[in-house]
Each structure stands twice: as structure tokens, then as C-alpha cells.
Amino acid sequence: MEGFQIIRWLSSDDTAAVYEAAGPRGRRLIYTVGHRPAEPAAEFSAWAERLRGVRHPHLAAVAAAGLTDDARPYVLCDTGSTTLAERLVHTPPGVNEVVRTTTAIADALDTAHAAGLRHGTVCPSTVVYAADGTPQLTGFDMCAPALVKTARPGLYTAPEADPGPPADVYALAATAYVALGGTLPYVGDPTDPALRLRGITELPGVPPELTGMLRTALNPDPVSRPSAALLRDALSTVEVPETVTTGALPVAVVGSDVRAVSSGMTTIIEAVTGEQPRIGREKSPPMPPGLAPTRPLPVAPPAPKPVRAKPVTSKPAKASGRRTGRRIGVAVVVLAVIAAGIGGVWLWRDQFAEATEGSSAIERVDFNAIEFTVPADNDRKVTLTGGSATSTNDDGRAESWTLTDGPVFADGNHNGDQDTAAIHLVLEVRGSKRSYVLLFTWDGRPKQAQQVVNGVCDVTDMRSAGPGIELDLVSANPFADCSALGKGDTRAETITVAMRGGFLMETAPHEGATSRCELAPGAETRAQDGDLPVRVAADAGAPELAEDIDSVTVFLPETAGQIQWHLARVTLADGTTTCGWVAAADL
Known part of the structure; x- marks a missing residue:
């Protein structure tokens, strides 16, 4: 892919690292690559071939999947502008949209299951929305050979150990019920079999036939659940008034212990798992054959800040x-x-x-x-x-x-x-x-x-x-x-x-x-030590940079003697860079 770029490191787990990437014409991508060679390599290669062969409007497109030159498994796929998890926290969709999204993802799962693929981590965090609002399912890598991420039992995991097609249907039904504003009966302890046996309750503004469909799909017995195709067909008959809406939900309810499928998900996942990301596990990821990036990954990617679940609803100086x-x-x-x-x-x-x-x-x-x-x-x-x-x-x-x-x-x-x-x-x-x-x-x-x-x-x-x-x-x-x-x-x-x-x-x-x-190459610059005051704007009243500064490179244009502020490239103590303004009087 010409123009493939690694934007930044997002997260790592025991099996793989995840990076945000970009393709031609601003195509937004997620690059997941294993830490170790795939064993056996043939098993992952066969899975990757099936994944590449699946096409569906509600499945995130796969740009590439296979093995790197050192035999590590990788998946490069599209990502959306936001996830269902982020929307439920900030700007929840209406009931009618939840039904449309669930129907679309059920149809996508039917296609994936027919191709011999299973997802394993269907949840609000793996449902993305494209720029035009189209819902798409992503995150198949978490159930792939040599890339498996073992998820903790949670609201969106089925009670059975085998993450097969029935488990995907269960997870989708749980996702829909939570998105509709429901509280799953096993929210207190997803590992308690007795709580799993309790049925879900009716919800205000939600047709009883819709709740009944989800109740059937949440049956603890996988044999008793409908297939993805049957769930899709049933949901397509439901009519919900457009005016019915739900309220914003807390991060702890919508988040899951999964890999980040977009840059916006890192803080939500961290808030749910309570774990700090493993910064700097790899300074530069191995690249897929023929997809050499146009610029390297930053040496020390910064840690995402903890999420705050609030509603989201000039000229130079x-x-x-x-x-x-x-x-x-x-x-x-x-x-x-x-x-x-x-x-x-x-x-x-x-x-x-x-x-x-x-x-x-x-x-x-x-x-x-x-x-x-x-x-x-x-x-x-x-x-x-x-x-x-x-x-x-x-x-x-x-x-x-x-x-x-x-x-x-x-x-x-x-x-x-x-x-x-x-x-x-x-x-x-x-x-x-x-x-x-x-x-x-x-x-x-x-x-x-x-x-x-x-x-x-x-x-x-x-x-x-x-x-x-x-x-x-x-x-x-x-x-x-x-x-x-x-x-x-x-x-x-x-x-x-x-x-x-x-x-x-x-x-x-x-x-x-x-x-x-x-x-600019060849531009006149001046190196300064980290004691130089650097501000966030060209104004004496602007805040100084609060992070530890190692060194400052000041840009000196031809008119340097006529200006009072200089743009500066700041190298921080961890080796990463940011920008700032330096007063001419301080040089």
C-alpha cells in the first residue's frame, strides 16, 4: 500500500501490539502485529486468507493480513471515526438506531460465520461507525490463531468457554440490550451461573417483541440461541418510534477488556481494566512485506490519559x-x-x-x-x-x-x-x-x-x-x-x-x-538547553510547558531581528517532541 504510515502506538498485550496507521487519501487504519512468530504459520495464513476473502458493508475492510518477514502475524484493517462504546458514553444513539446497528452487525456475523470465521469479542468497543455513519464490526484478530487475546469474563462474553458463532450471537444481544439502556442481570458477577439464568427485563420505550428476541439470544444454552441470520431476520421486522432515546452510560458498563480498535478507545479500555498500558514495548513495529511506512513510529509513545466520562455531546500573534x-x-x-x-x-x-x-x-x-x-x-x-x-x-x-x-x-x-x-x-x-x-x-x-x-x-x-x-x-x-x-x-x-x-x-x-x-531542512536554528522558558502561545501570559524538557531547537527566520517570539521544537525528557514558543528576549 503506497503511502502507508504508522501514526502512533496505541497499546500492547501479551500477544500483540496495536498501532494507529494511515493509508492513501487519509484512509484510517489499525495495525495489529504479534510479538512472536506464528506457530504453526500455516494455521494463521489460512485464517488470514479467509479474513481477506470476506466482504460485507458492515464488516471493517481488511487492507492486508498475513505474516511479516520475520513470520509475525499481522492484520491491517479499517477503523471508524468512533465506536459504539464512545457513543454510549458521550452521545447515545436512539433506540431505532440501536436496532438498525444490531441488525446490520447480525448480518455481518452471518457472512463471517459462513466463511468459517468467529469473532469472539463482539461488544460496544468493537462496533465502529464509518465517517458516513455506517456501523461496522472489527476486531477479528483477537480470536485469530497466534493473535488470541484471552478476554476476562464480562458483560459481553457468553457463559460457555468456546467462543463460536453462538457466543457471538450472545455477545451481540448483550451489546444491544445495554445500548438500549438495560442492565444485564449478571452485571454484579459475570462468572455466576445462577445470575446468567435470570432473564432480562422489559425496558421503557422498547417494544416487548424486541426484548423477547434479545432474551432468546441471551439463553445460557448455546444450542437454544438463534443463529445470526435468524436474529437479523427477526430484528428487521421491529418498528421503533424515532423519538425514543436512551441516556448516557458509564464507562464501566460499556467498556471491555479488548484491544483498541481506534485511537479513542485506549482510555476507555484502560479505565475498565485498571491497567496502565505497556509503554515502549516495541520502538518500531515489524512491517508487512511491501508496506514499508513513510515515517517511523515515535520512540516512546505517550500513555493515554484516564478517561473522564463526560458528555460529548487566527492569526499568529x-x-x-x-x-x-x-x-x-x-x-x-x-x-x-x-x-x-x-x-x-x-x-x-x-x-x-x-x-x-x-x-x-x-x-x-x-x-x-x-x-x-x-x-x-x-x-x-x-x-x-x-x-x-x-x-x-x-x-x-x-x-x-x-x-x-x-x-x-x-x-x-x-x-x-x-x-x-x-x-x-x-x-x-x-x-x-x-x-x-x-x-x-x-x-x-x-x-x-x-x-x-x-x-x-x-x-x-x-x-x-x-x-x-x-x-x-x-x-x-x-x-x-x-x-x-x-x-x-x-x-x-x-x-x-x-x-x-x-x-x-x-x-x-x-x-x-x-x-x-x-x-525546514537547512533552516537556521539555535539549540538551547531545557532551562529556557517555553510557552504554549506567543504571549507572555500564556502557560509554560509543564512537561520535563530536555532541549529546545529554536527556528530563526530571516526576519529574526524584527520579531519578539520564535517557534521552537521541544525535545522532552522521554525523547518525544512537542512545539512551543520562545520569547526573543529569553534567547
């Missing part, structure tokens, strides 16, 4: 003197916040379309008609009409703006309401394009921030991440023309940005500035 936003081909991510907002024209969404009942104020704003301040040009504003606009820049060049994604909402104030929204705009000038992601928060009206995520050639995805926004970026030197760069001049990365202390900053994988700091 003038002191820098730089006009990076004026360079054609450089993408900039702009985020707007309450503390440093710029007012703009805005319209309620229900002036143009029907608003969602019970939605927050910012969810009702029509971002197809938003006015925004142009990044790096605070004196110029543009207003979208129907999601697009044309304007003229300071050089007299015609430019076009197009809303291509969003809004994506998040709970920026930790108050349980959606008060933050992000949109992705593409600017085109004379055939050259660059991306902007504007993030707005609500304070009686949407506001846009002054701080900028720059040094970005593309934004391939963005999604809610608690109070912040997680961004999948293609980064480069912040002063480079992206249209003139080759593959070796850019790198894919995922960061989370949020407000802290009135400043926009990167909060994951490390704390740091939102400006990217891939220093």
Missing part, C-alpha cells in the same frame, strides 16, 4: 511579524473560543432548516451562512452563502471558500452541553488549496479565536474529544508551500487541541503550542 497565512499551499487550523473571541454574523439553523429538538444553542447555528475573520488577516471578513463564498485577498487575487466538513460539536466548558463547534473550510487561490478548521464556542453568540494551528498541509478528519477537538493532520514546515512538497517533506499526525487558561493549546499526545514545528 502580532509580535511574531510573520505572515505565514499568506503563503499559498499552507493549511491553517483556526479555533475560536470564549476568552479570545472575534464576533461575527451568524444565523439560527432553523431559519433555513428544521432544528433538532433539545439541541444546544450552538447546534442551531447555520454554519453554511457564518461570517468569519480570515486567518492571518484580522481586518478582512468573509460570509458564507450556502456553504461557499468568493472574495479578493490583499494581493488582488480572487479566492474561493468552501465548507467541506462539520460542524463537529464538543463540550468545551465541561457543563454537559454542546458549546463548541468546528468546521472545515478549504481556500482555493489560482489552483492552490489550503485547509482551515475554525472552532467556535458559545457565549450568547458564536466567537472565533485569534490563535492558529499552522504548518498543516491537510486536515483529513476532525472529531469530538471531550472538551476539545481531535484533528488528523498532514504537517509540514510552517513556512513551506505545501503544493511544492514531496511525501518525504510531510508527516501524518493526530493531535487534540483545547482551551486552557484562555489560550488555545495542544493537549494530546503532549501539551504544547498548536503551531506545528517541523523545521
Whole structure:
């Protein structure tokens, strides 16, 4: 696969390590590779061939599966933008959607079982949603020869020891019942046979025939359960009012002791298992034949922070003197916040379309008609009409703006309401394009921030991440023309940005500035020791980096004598890097 990239290490267990990866055109992937050679290799190879041969719209596509050059088993498959587990914790689906998802996964299991495959770990953590909302089942590797992960008995494991097709049906029924807001009778002790014999109860707003179908599929006797096909057919006859919804669920109920199938699942799994991830088990993973990555894995991947089960529902500082936003081909991510907002024209969404009942104020704003301040040009504003606009820049060049994604909402104030929204705009000038992601928060009206995520050639995805926004970026030197760069001049990365202390900053994988700091080859730099004050923004009031700093490399542009702040690449004590700003007076 041309353009295959390892993004970051996610987790390890006794059998395998899991990495987030990316393919061509922003394809999001999960790469699972064993720690040891497969024995016998033929058994895993036969399993991999069956897995590669299965195609179904509700099965996550397998990009590759087989043995590495040193005979380790591996699976490379698609991943979604979120999982059912994350949705149940943050923004639970309605009952009707739960039924549709369960029906789709039952159909996928029927296809997999017919191909001789068993899953073994069906649960909310292995049901992913593609970017278009399509539910898909993933995680078959946890029951594969030479990659088996022994899961602890839990809410989504069948009482029998053999994880065959009947166990998959049981697990799917348990997943559906929990997603509908039900409490499984054996929640107190999944190993107690007596509790397994108790039947599930009816649920408010859930048709009794639906509960009866799930009750049959949860029979402790595997012989008495329906097949995946029969469950699918039965579910397809159920009708549920669209208005029936369920509430958010605690992490302890929806999480499972499984491998991460997406970057967002690591903290949920850690919260459930109570175990810290095994950091740095492998500095660089073995690669599948023909899939050499375009950049190496970071030497010491950071530990994910503990999950907090809360509902999810600019230009650079003038002191820098730089006009990076004026360079054609450089993408900039702009985020707007309450503390440093710029007012703009805005319209309620229900002036143009029907608003969602019970939605927050910012969810009702029509971002197809938003006015925004142009990044790096605070004196110029543009207003979208129907999601697009044309304007003229300071050089007299015609430019076009197009809303291509969003809004994506998040709970920026930790108050349980959606008060933050992000949109992705593409600017085109004379055939050259660059991306902007504007993030707005609500304070009686949407506001846009002054701080900028720059040094970005593309934004391939963005999604809610608690109070912040997680961004999948293609980064480069912040002063480079992206249209003139080759593959070796850019790198894919995922960061989370949020407000802290009135400043926009990167909060994951490390704390740091939102400006990217891939220093250009041959650029003038100055090495400094770790005692140099480094801040998250080009402002004397911005917080200093709290992590242990080993060394700092400061970027010195040609106009260094005219600016008050310098972008810096910071090497932390564990060998990883982040970005920051250094005052010229401190050099």
C-alpha cells in the first residue's frame, strides 16, 4: 500500500501490539502485529486468507493480513471515526438506531460465520461507525490463531468457554440490550451461573417483541440461541418510534477488556481494566512485506490519559511579524473560543432548516451562512452563502471558500452541553488549496479565536474529544508551500487541541503550542538547553510547558531581528517532541 504510515502506538498485550496507521487519501487504519512468530504459520495464513476473502458493508475492510518477514502475524484493517462504546458514553444513539446497528452487525456475523470465521469479542468497543455513519464490526484478530487475546469474563462474553458463532450471537444481544439502556442481570458477577439464568427485563420505550428476541439470544444454552441470520431476520421486522432515546452510560458498563480498535478507545479500555498500558514495548513495529511506512513510529509513545466520562455531546500573534497565512499551499487550523473571541454574523439553523429538538444553542447555528475573520488577516471578513463564498485577498487575487466538513460539536466548558463547534473550510487561490478548521464556542453568540494551528498541509478528519477537538493532520514546515512538497517533506499526525487558561493549546499526545514545528531542512536554528522558558502561545501570559524538557531547537527566520517570539521544537525528557514558543528576549 503506497503511502502507508504508522501514526502512533496505541497499546500492547501479551500477544500483540496495536498501532494507529494511515493509508492513501487519509484512509484510517489499525495495525495489529504479534510479538512472536506464528506457530504453526500455516494455521494463521489460512485464517488470514479467509479474513481477506470476506466482504460485507458492515464488516471493517481488511487492507492486508498475513505474516511479516520475520513470520509475525499481522492484520491491517479499517477503523471508524468512533465506536459504539464512545457513543454510549458521550452521545447515545436512539433506540431505532440501536436496532438498525444490531441488525446490520447480525448480518455481518452471518457472512463471517459462513466463511468459517468467529469473532469472539463482539461488544460496544468493537462496533465502529464509518465517517458516513455506517456501523461496522472489527476486531477479528483477537480470536485469530497466534493473535488470541484471552478476554476476562464480562458483560459481553457468553457463559460457555468456546467462543463460536453462538457466543457471538450472545455477545451481540448483550451489546444491544445495554445500548438500549438495560442492565444485564449478571452485571454484579459475570462468572455466576445462577445470575446468567435470570432473564432480562422489559425496558421503557422498547417494544416487548424486541426484548423477547434479545432474551432468546441471551439463553445460557448455546444450542437454544438463534443463529445470526435468524436474529437479523427477526430484528428487521421491529418498528421503533424515532423519538425514543436512551441516556448516557458509564464507562464501566460499556467498556471491555479488548484491544483498541481506534485511537479513542485506549482510555476507555484502560479505565475498565485498571491497567496502565505497556509503554515502549516495541520502538518500531515489524512491517508487512511491501508496506514499508513513510515515517517511523515515535520512540516512546505517550500513555493515554484516564478517561473522564463526560458528555460529548487566527492569526499568529502580532509580535511574531510573520505572515505565514499568506503563503499559498499552507493549511491553517483556526479555533475560536470564549476568552479570545472575534464576533461575527451568524444565523439560527432553523431559519433555513428544521432544528433538532433539545439541541444546544450552538447546534442551531447555520454554519453554511457564518461570517468569519480570515486567518492571518484580522481586518478582512468573509460570509458564507450556502456553504461557499468568493472574495479578493490583499494581493488582488480572487479566492474561493468552501465548507467541506462539520460542524463537529464538543463540550468545551465541561457543563454537559454542546458549546463548541468546528468546521472545515478549504481556500482555493489560482489552483492552490489550503485547509482551515475554525472552532467556535458559545457565549450568547458564536466567537472565533485569534490563535492558529499552522504548518498543516491537510486536515483529513476532525472529531469530538471531550472538551476539545481531535484533528488528523498532514504537517509540514510552517513556512513551506505545501503544493511544492514531496511525501518525504510531510508527516501524518493526530493531535487534540483545547482551551486552557484562555489560550488555545495542544493537549494530546503532549501539551504544547498548536503551531506545528517541523523545521525546514537547512533552516537556521539555535539549540538551547531545557532551562529556557517555553510557552504554549506567543504571549507572555500564556502557560509554560509543564512537561520535563530536555532541549529546545529554536527556528530563526530571516526576519529574526524584527520579531519578539520564535517557534521552537521541544525535545522532552522521554525523547518525544512537542512545539512551543520562545520569547526573543529569553534567547
